[in-house]
Amino acid sequence: MLHVDVSKRLGEFSIEASFESEGRVTGLFGASGAGKTSLINMIAGLLRPDRGVIAIDGETLDDTLAQTHVPVHRRRIGYVFQDTRLFPHLDVRQNLDYGRRMNRLADDPAARTRVTDLLDIGGLLDRRPGKLSGGERQRVALARALLSQPRLLLLDEPLGSLDEERKEEILPYLVRLRDEAGIPMVYVSHDPSEMRQLATHIVVLQRGRVTAFGGAEVLPAALARV
Amino acid sequence: MLELSPTEWTAILLSLRVATVATLVATPLGIAVAWLLARREFWGKSIADALIHLPLVLPPVVTGYLLLLTFGRRGLVGAWLADHLGIVFAFRWTGAALACGIMAFPLLVRPIRLSIEAVDRRLEQAAGTLGAAPWRVFLTVTLPLALPGVLTGMVLGFAKAIGEFGATITFVSNIPGETQTISSAIYSLIQTPDGDTAALRLVVVSVLIAMAALIGSEWFARRALQRLHGN
Numbered sequence: 001m002l003h004v005d006v007s008k009r010l011g012e013f014s015i016e017a018s019f020e021s022e023g024r025v026t027g028l029f030g031a032s033g034a035g036k037t038s039l040i041n042m043i044a045g046l047l048r049p050d051r052g053v054i055a056i057d058g059e060t061l062d063d064t065l066a067q068t069h070v071p072v073h074r075r076r077i078g079y080v081f082q083d084t085r086l087f088p089h090l091d092v093r094q095n096l097d098y099g100r101r102m103n104r105l106a107d108d109p110a111a112r113t114r115v116t117d118l119l120d121i122g123g124l125l126d127r128r129p130g131k132l133s134g135g136e137r138q139r140v141a142l143a144r145a146l147l148s149q150p151r152l153l154l155l156d157e158p159l160g161s162l163d164e165e166r167k168e169e170i171l172p173y174l175v176r177l178r179d180e181a182g183i184p185m186v187y188v189s190h191d192p193s194e195m196r197q198l199a200t201h202i203v204v205l206q207r208g209r210v211t212a213f214g215g216a217e218v219l220p221a222a223l224a225r226v
Numbered sequence: 227m228l229e230l231s232p233t234e235w236t237a238i239l240l241s242l243r244v245a246t247v248a249t250l251v252a253t254p255l256g257i258a259v260a261w262l263l264a265r266r267e268f269w270g271k272s273i274a275d276a277l278i279h280l281p282l283v284l285p286p287v288v289t290g291y292l293l294l295l296t297f298g299r300r301g302l303v304g305a306w307l308a309d310h311l312g313i314v315f316a317f318r319w320t321g322a323a324l325a326c327g328i329m330a331f332p333l334l335v336r337p338i339r340l341s342i343e344a345v346d347r348r349l350e351q352a353a354g355t356l357g358a359a360p361w362r363v364f365l366t367v368t369l370p371l372a373l374p375g376v377l378t379g380m381v382l383g384f385a386k387a388i389g390e391f392g393a394t395i396t397f398v399s400n401i402p403g404e405t406q407t408i409s410s411a412i413y414s415l416i417q418t419p420d421g422d423t424a425a426l427r428l429v430v431v432s433v434l435i436a437m438a439a440l441i442g443s444e445w446f447a448r449r450a451l452q453r454l455h456g457n
Contacts, residue, residue, distance in 0.1 A: 072351070073354045073355075099356035145356070
């Protein structure tokens with residue numbers, strides 16, 4: 001279970017968000033500038049809340065009153081960025097292996113094969129990120145995050161920089177991921193159709209505030225307000 | 227005419243040794259300082275920055291004299307090092323390496339700092355989310371991506387170290403076989419009657435060394451860039 005209750009001031013803008021989700025995929029829905037990325041950066045530990053608590057499965061990651069702040073590298077939270085952030089000096093195989101090495105996990109060829117099969121990237125292993133298409137890069141970024149064995153996976157508009165055709169290419173992989181990988185996800189997007197296809201629970205964020213929480217039925221009202 | 231005399235050989239080998247040791251010792255230190263200046267805010271940062279650049283703008287004689295006052299046998303640091311660790315810099319080749327290292331330091335740090343600043347911090351964040359502690363982020367992401375700058379800094383530092391004259395001769399004098407580098411050997415030779423040919427030979431040697439360093443660094447930098455961009 002993911003528990004978030006934080007506030008954060010960022011210049012003129014402020015976030016005050018509180019929600020609790022047990023969903024397999026918690027969708028974080030809102031227009032650009034609603035504070036979605038800042039919110040998951042706080043969950044990831046890249047941004048520190050001014051006040052509040054973040055906890056996963058009862059383990060506190062942030063608690064400003066108790067001055068608890070687990071550093072990003074000890075959170076075991078995977079993050080798929082919109083701009084993929086693959087390491088340009090490493091080939092795909094080394095990118096995929098990075099999380100395992102940094103977490104000092106035992107080599108697990110079976111897990112690697114499962115993930116590379118799931119995302120159809122077995123043929124790309126010897127290439128550098130510079131030689132991949134946008135869709136391939138995003139699949140490798142997904143696989144890299146999965147192979148670090150996170151307990152929660154954050155996806156920040158992973159389809160945001162792709163054209164319609166590429167989106168249709170990646171979406172089925174995300175559905176498979178949701179149904180087969182068994183890792184809870186927080187999925188950030190401003191696209192209602194992605195939300196409908198992927199999210200099991202939806203948090204609607206507007207100007208830094210949570211305005212609705214529930215299933216796909218919260219979307220029409222949220223869209224009407226935007 | 228083209229035959230190098232033993233004294234000249236000694237000066238050349240000593241120069242190479244001094245510059246190599248100075249560069250190798252200064253590089254890890256330079257990387258650490260460059261990282262601090264590029265990535266951290268701390269009290270007195272601009273003072274630290276100015277101190278590092280001081281040898282670049284001070285007359286080398288002043289730097290050499292300050293070294294003599296600090297690291298000489300009776301100097302504050304020099305006396306302590308000699309008494310407690312048995313390390314002596316004054317009038318030794320190690321002193322020449324120290325002087326060259328300090329003179330070369332600003333030239334070594336600058337390109338490293340610039341290339342660290344150019345490393346995309348979003349990649350460092352991504353490494354953190356994959357479980358890499360900050361020092362491992364540095365070793366596996368920041369440093370490899372900054373490698374071309376590190377190589378440039380090393381070559382500039384080496385070139386400065388091998389040509390250093392003023393601070394070295396002030397601090398450790400001009401003793402053949404111990405502290406007489408190519409530069410100070412040339413200086414001695416042109417003060418001596420009939421020294422011209424020998425001086426000219428050493429001039430040719432220093433041009434050759436400088437050319438080799440430049441071509442070598444160009445080659446390394448190109449290799450490093452190719453590796454980064456995956457060709």
